[in-house]
Amino acid sequence: MYVSHLQLADFRSYSEVLLEMGPGVNVFVGANGEGKTNLVEAVGYVATLGSHRVSSDAPLVRQGAPRAIIRAKVVRDDRSMVVDLELNPGRANRARINQAPAGRPRDVLGILRAVLFAPEDLALVKGDPGERRRFLDDLLVARTPRMAGVRADYDKVLKQRNALLKSASGRMFGQRSRPDLGTLEVWSDHLAEAGAELLAARLELVEELRPRIARAYAGLTDSGGPAVPHYRSGAFPEDEPPPTSRPQLAEALRAAMDEAGERELQRGVSLVGPHRDDLHLYLGELPTKGYASQGESWSYALSLKLAAFDLLRSDGDDPVLILDDVFAELDSERRRRLVERVRDAEQVLVTAAVAEDIPQELDGVRFGVREGGVESE
Known part of the structure; x- marks a missing residue:
């Protein structure tokens, strides 16, 4: 291509x-x-x-x-x-x-x-979680274009749920009475279902990327390592393996929303879901943030893109x-x-x-x- x-x-x-x-x-x-x-x-x-x-x-x-x-x-x-x-x-x-x-x-x-690497991509290592979520989601869409619709559907549901939370939060604190949360429950179910689809795709993608990231980093530098990414979601404990099916992921997301319900009402925003997740990057047992040198950070960011290139190439066409x-x-x-x-x-x-x-x-x-x-x- x-x-x-x-x-x-x-x-x-x-x-x-x-x-x-x-x-x-x-x-x-x-x-x-x-x-x-x-x-x-x-x-x-x-x-x-x-x-x-x-x-x-x-x-x-x-x-x-x-x-x-x-x-x-x-x-x-x-x-x-x-x-x-x-x-x-x-x-x-x-x-x-x-x-x-x-x-x-x-x-x-x-x-x-296409896979593009630029100086701005240092933010994949040093920037906020949104940079890494975008990296994963763009790669998902590159491999499977229908995932663009999945992302759009999730964003629409999230926007609606956030609007309801904000409205409910205002009524709760303004009138000192608990608002009717029936409609919010419906949108929570929708968010869990849409979120499970996106979350499952990300988890599968990270598993495919993990060995490729390690190889790319080892091929670029002898400093630090090995390069190990871990996907972190608020839907399940960090020290436990994630659920393996979409229904299980939806159930875990829904349970996490219930647990965060009071905090969400107080803040008027959704605190659980793929929009809050992160891809944690490690060199050996140490996180890159705070420990990786400038050269190691550059090598890690480049390794992420080379791994994406290798994965897309494995699908049959060079990007x-x-x-x-x-x-x-x-x-x-x-x-x-x-x-x-x-x-x-x-x-x-x-x-x-x-x-x-x-x-x-x-x-x-x-x-x-x-x-x-x-x-x-």
């Missing part, structure tokens, strides 16, 4: 650009602020319908423009598909597949699979691998080991501020990015 053409209109710094790429290594070199990351960000957006740099679409639209357009031609097994995305801040985005309107933008998910300004952050030994892991990928997109940051072993087609334009070198 690879992207053969990328066309942007009013996306980030580009009023218009058309780029032709091929399989193998494609390197984008340009000074900071010239727009090289914008190119790979657009590729990543086609794969995930999200940016690795911002949480909303508004910054992706060039200043003064009403919308942005991303068009990508994806080649897979000698067949190609063209994805068009129209980003409309404040309004619904639109998508087309081979010129035909898609029912929903998320219908394009699965056409392009596009994107390395955004990564080599400047790595010492020479980690650079060498990283190159050994990725050089045989079907397509690798690399960005760098200076050409000297790119290892010679990743020599490929080079593009110069400057003054809002891209030229083959």
Whole structure:
């Protein structure tokens, strides 16, 4: 799988650009602020319908423009598909597949699979749990696009339940009487069922990732280790194995909600569910937070992405691998080991501020990015 053409209109710094790429290594070199990351960000957006740099679409639209357009031609097994995305801040985005309107933008998910590693991914190790939940959920969707619907359903139920909790909390404290919680109980059941589907998928995913993360980390550095991830949910004790079936998980979630009921009413928010879970990262028996060095943290974050790449590859197709300004952050030994892991990928997109940051072993087609334009070198 690879992207053969990328066309942007009013996306980030580009009023218009058309780029032709091929399989193998494609390197984008340009000074900071010239727009090289914008190119790979657009590729990543086609794969995930999200940016690795911002949480909303508004910054992706060039200043003064009403919308942005991303068009990508994806080649897979000698067949190609063209994805068009129209980003409309404040309004619904639109998508087309081979010129035909898609029912929903998320219908394009699965056409392009990509794994992107960037300096922002250090937050996978040092950031809050939301970063790690997003990593797991994006990988779930990349493997099984229907999981985008599961996530959306869970978010809708959670939003409704939180609104009821907030309303009930206000009535309880304002009138000093306990509100009618019948409707809340119904939504608690819905949240447990939707949450069990998402939780089961995450638990299965972590089991598949665990040996791959350990191998990737061991291959990148001799420091620390082994790298061991543990999924932590408030639905079951940390020192006990999680339930193995969706009905059991739903039952555990429902019981945890009952136990947290008074605290939820006091705070007016749902305190139990996949939206509160975390992926705990350990080097040996020590948590990375507070113990891992900067180099170990970089290696761990990169190991998570390499494990995701390896897992997607095991499904039958190489995803596009994107390395955004990564080599400047790595010492020479980690650079060498990283190159050994990725050089045989079907397509690798690399960005760098200076050409000297790119290892010679990743020599490929080079593009110069400057003054809002891209030229083959």
